[in-house]
Amino acid sequence: MKFSTYVAKRLAMFIPTFLGTIALTFIFVRLLPGNPARLVLGPDATLAQVQALTRQLGLDKPIYVQLLIFFENFFHGNLGMSIVTYQPVSASVAQYFPNSLEEAIAAMLISLAIGIPLGIAAGMRQNRLADHASRVYALTGISFPNFFVAILLIVAFGMWLRILPVSGQINPFLPLPRHITGMVVIDSLLTGNWPDLYNSLKHIILPAFVLSLSPTAQTVRLLRNGIIENKNKSFISTITANGMSPSIIRNKYLFRVAFIPTLSVLGLLFASILSMAYVVEMVFSWPGLGRYVVNSVLYNDYNAIVGGTIAIILVFLVVNFCVDLLYKYFDPRIRL
Amino acid sequence: MTQPTNPQQASSIPKKSSGAKWIVVIVVVAVIIIAGVVIGITYHSSSNKTPTAPITFTIGVTQGTAHIDPAIATDFTSNAAVNNLYDDLFTPANVSGHIAIVPNLATSYTVSPNGTVYTIDIRSGVLFHDNSTLTAYDVAYSFNRMLTIGQGMSSIWNGVITAGNITATNNTTVVMKLIHPWSSFVSTLDVMYVVNKNLVSAHYASGNYGPNGDYGTAWLAQHDAGSGAYTLGPYDPSTSITFQKFDRYWKGWTSDQISTAIMQTMTEEASVQSSMVSNAIDMTDYTLQPQTYNTLEKTPGIVVQNDSGFNLEMILMNCMKEPTNNTYVRQAISYAFDYATAVSKIVPGSVQAEGPVVNSLPGHNPNVLTYNFNVSKAKALLNESGYSPAKLSSFTLQVVYVNSLQWESLMAGLLQTDLSEIGLNVQIVPEPWDTMVSQTANYTTMPNFFVLSSTASWAAADYYLTRYEMKATGYTAAMFYKNQTLSNMIQEAISSTNVTQANQLYYKIQQDIAYAAPVIWIDNAVHQIAYWNYTHGYQFYGLLGFDIHFYNFHIDKTKTTSAAVTDLALLISESAIVMATIKN
Numbered sequence: 001m002k003f004s005t006y007v008a009k010r011l012a013m014f015i016p017t018f019l020g021t022i023a024l025t026f027i028f029v030r031l032l033p034g035n036p037a038r039l040v041l042g043p044d045a046t047l048a049q050v051q052a053l054t055r056q057l058g059l060d061k062p063i064y065v066q067l068l069i070f071f072e073n074f075f076h077g078n079l080g081m082s083i084v085t086y087q088p089v090s091a092s093v094a095q096y097f098p099n100s101l102e103e104a105i106a107a108m109l110i111s112l113a114i115g116i117p118l119g120i121a122a123g124m125r126q127n128r129l130a131d132h133a134s135r136v137y138a139l140t141g142i143s144f145p146n147f148f149v150a151i152l153l154i155v156a157f158g159m160w161l162r163i164l165p166v167s168g169q170i171n172p173f174l175p176l177p178r179h180i181t182g183m184v185v186i187d188s189l190l191t192g193n194w195p196d197l198y199n200s201l202k203h204i205i206l207p208a209f210v211l212s213l214s215p216t217a218q219t220v221r222l223l224r225n226g227i228i229e230n231k232n233k234s235f236i237s238t239i240t241a242n243g244m245s246p247s248i249i250r251n252k253y254l255f256r257v258a259f260i261p262t263l264s265v266l267g268l269l270f271a272s273i274l275s276m277a278y279v280v281e282m283v284f285s286w287p288g289l290g291r292y293v294v295n296s297v298l299y300n301d302y303n304a305i306v307g308g309t310i311a312i313i314l315v316f317l318v319v320n321f322c323v324d325l326l327y328k329y330f331d332p333r334i335r336l
Numbered sequence: 337m338t339q340p341t342n343p344q345q346a347s348s349i350p351k352k353s354s355g356a357k358w359i360v361v362i363v364v365v366a367v368i369i370i371a372g373v374v375i376g377i378t379y380h381s382s383s384n385k386t387p388t389a390p391i392t393f394t395i396g397v398t399q400g401t402a403h404i405d406p407a408i409a410t411d412f413t414s415n416a417a418v419n420n421l422y423d424d425l426f427t428p429a430n431v432s433g434h435i436a437i438v439p440n441l442a443t444s445y446t447v448s449p450n451g452t453v454y455t456i457d458i459r460s461g462v463l464f465h466d467n468s469t470l471t472a473y474d475v476a477y478s479f480n481r482m483l484t485i486g487q488g489m490s491s492i493w494n495g496v497i498t499a500g501n502i503t504a505t506n507n508t509t510v511v512m513k514l515i516h517p518w519s520s521f522v523s524t525l526d527v528m529y530v531v532n533k534n535l536v537s538a539h540y541a542s543g544n545y546g547p548n549g550d551y552g553t554a555w556l557a558q559h560d561a562g563s564g565a566y567t568l569g570p571y572d573p574s575t576s577i578t579f580q581k582f583d584r585y586w587k588g589w590t591s592d593q594i595s596t597a598i599m600q601t602m603t604e605e606a607s608v609q610s611s612m613v614s615n616a617i618d619m620t621d622y623t624l625q626p627q628t629y630n631t632l633e634k635t636p637g638i639v640v641q642n643d644s645g646f647n648l649e650m651i652l653m654n655c656m657k658e659p660t661n662n663t664y665v666r667q668a669i670s671y672a673f674d675y676a677t678a679v680s681k682i683v684p685g686s687v688q689a690e691g692p693v694v695n696s697l698p699g700h701n702p703n704v705l706t707y708n709f710n711v712s713k714a715k716a717l718l719n720e721s722g723y724s725p726a727k728l729s730s731f732t733l734q735v736v737y738v739n740s741l742q743w744e745s746l747m748a749g750l751l752q753t754d755l756s757e758i759g760l761n762v763q764i765v766p767e768p769w770d771t772m773v774s775q776t777a778n779y780t781t782m783p784n785f786f787v788l789s790s791t792a793s794w795a796a797a798d799y800y801l802t803r804y805e806m807k808a809t810g811y812t813a814a815m816f817y818k819n820q821t822l823s824n825m826i827q828e829a830i831s832s833t834n835v836t837q838a839n840q841l842y843y844k845i846q847q848d849i850a851y852a853a854p855v856i857w858i859d860n861a862v863h864q865i866a867y868w869n870y871t872h873g874y875q876f877y878g879l880l881g882f883d884i885h886f887y888n889f890h891i892d893k894t895k896t897t898s899a900a901v902t903d904l905a906l907l908i909s910e911s912a913i914v915m916a917t918i919k920n
Contacts, residue, residue, distance in 0.1 A: 167604075168600060172575075
């Protein structure tokens, strides 16, 4: 099968999967208990007021009619209005998504910065102190719930040491940098706004670190196993016998081979960081997409839930699509 | 008997003691040096501040500010935001230790002899944030807009006044025509905020309100059109909202008032606590757990203010369903409930409720019949009920509560335990709030018990009494208590324009309702809030969001404990503990 045919086939599968998941989300959201009109109007609203708002929002129509209306708007680039904030959902998604992306990128960088040296050290010094320490770190990262670690860090760095902010993305008294990417750290760097850069970096450390725990653990374990698997292979013995320095062997040859399995899961790890960020975003009041969706669920803000979920679904599908294409490109056996 | 002393051990003791002394000396010197540095930094930073430096203030709130449109806002943060951006016609104030509703944009008012026409004089010289003048036409427009949209706090006026019945006769006079007289009408005008008619109508989009389009709802969701003490700064519903001082505010300013205030959303309680202790924020909201306030109170410099709120926590009883349709049974249940446990263990800090009206609300009858935990009396009343013990135990009485609220689940559990003592079986049914509300549509679907918390929307006794009228509907009236005589009396009281006469009737009404026991009135929850001690002027009014009125706050950081001094105090106390440990 030609590569272009393969791409076209995957693309053809991508579209119905995307629309199907949107339809399912749309229906499931409407099966949630509770009437959003009641939640918006507050406890003292009369039944007549609730019914009036229900009609106004079109929630009195059958679900399939609502779905058709939604898709009609969706294909015109309209995700509807939030019933809580009265703002277009697409604008809110566009506002919050870069914040989540920024946090996920920071988490990924931290996880690579910690995971790679720790994984190499663990693999090179198998069953020694470095290996045991990396195992403890990996186990902790995998097994401790994010919210628990987040609260511990809030107490440690916010209450005891008082060196890092524990809430939000930037000090609200600072004017935001000029909007370029929507990511505060990047924008403040691009605009040379150093106070914003310093402050936003301080804000991103804790949430990004918590988000990085699980991917770091996976990076460490995969890299360690790759190093152990390859360090006694003949090509390493050959270049060692040729007198090449151990650091060059480790960094240039062994690491490259051992890192391939890790590289193949990095895309999925990134997507999973993005989709699981809502817990960390809630705890650290990070204004990301996950937090937006969670708050929308609390208010049964149907359009906002569907809009936010669409963005997350899209990221997952795009990443999977890209990973599939990369696999196909690098491994010709998949074409068979 | 004394142990023989080991000469080696004995000789080693003075050595250890000498080492410890040195450590003590080092620690003391270190403390002095650090203290010097801290004081130096504090002095340096304070001396750098000019006397006219703008005052900033941050309050950490656990929910976002969803709405800033006065016609839409209902929750705490939204009400607080609106209260700072807009001026209300009347406003709550502390008058001689009691909460009263006093004129604000209104200066005075008269009522027609039949109590249905209110003529209100509007203050002159008030400017909107765009520097245009506020007039009576803006007031009429705002009230009509609120009633037409039919959201936010407008449910207060259902059946009392309709859109179109508020007119301005000139720049300073508004006439409001009520459907029927209502003695508390003026008390409700504290949530009647005035928007800039010209500004809002210039931003209409297409919508559901005929020629008024969307009535400016989309625009007002992101902008302000008020005359309040503060203008809207950067605003994100889920993150933070910034308020900037409006220099031309009609009440004027003093140098110790806040220039820029921020309500910062912090969903995690630990974040609020740590930010408060580290002085990253200046104030918390009222939604934290009691133990968090206890912890905060122990931090030097942090004040926790406790107030009795206008909140009534209760369990409604279905008065049209067996066996709670029997007055003796309801009274027995009221005596069987352990109020002391509820108040001390489930909602610590609260006070036991006295009758159907919140204890601190104007019009509350302090001598009303109050039920106390008395199992023998409860059993005696059950014997008089006409039901045999066997018949009573054959009923399964359902208590329904909001499944996500822990305190309600504990109340339901307590009711189940207490009623088992008098032979009644209670089944606990957690439900989502909306399901609970739908169950209250009629008495056949309404369970025997319904756990409810209710906060007064206006500061008058009738807020809690009108739910006992014959015509009352909705979940607050879900006890389905029907008594024509009582209903007439309530109508007479709320229609009265004579406050003394109305209060006398309210007292009698409360006594009659308490005797009939359609509700287990459990407690009035305490309202707690924490702030740093340099904050002065905080005033709790009982009404949702009104206490976060930044204009009332005066900040004086020079006379009180600063964060640095607190750090120093903590450092010294911790060092003392270290030294004591070493000595021992």
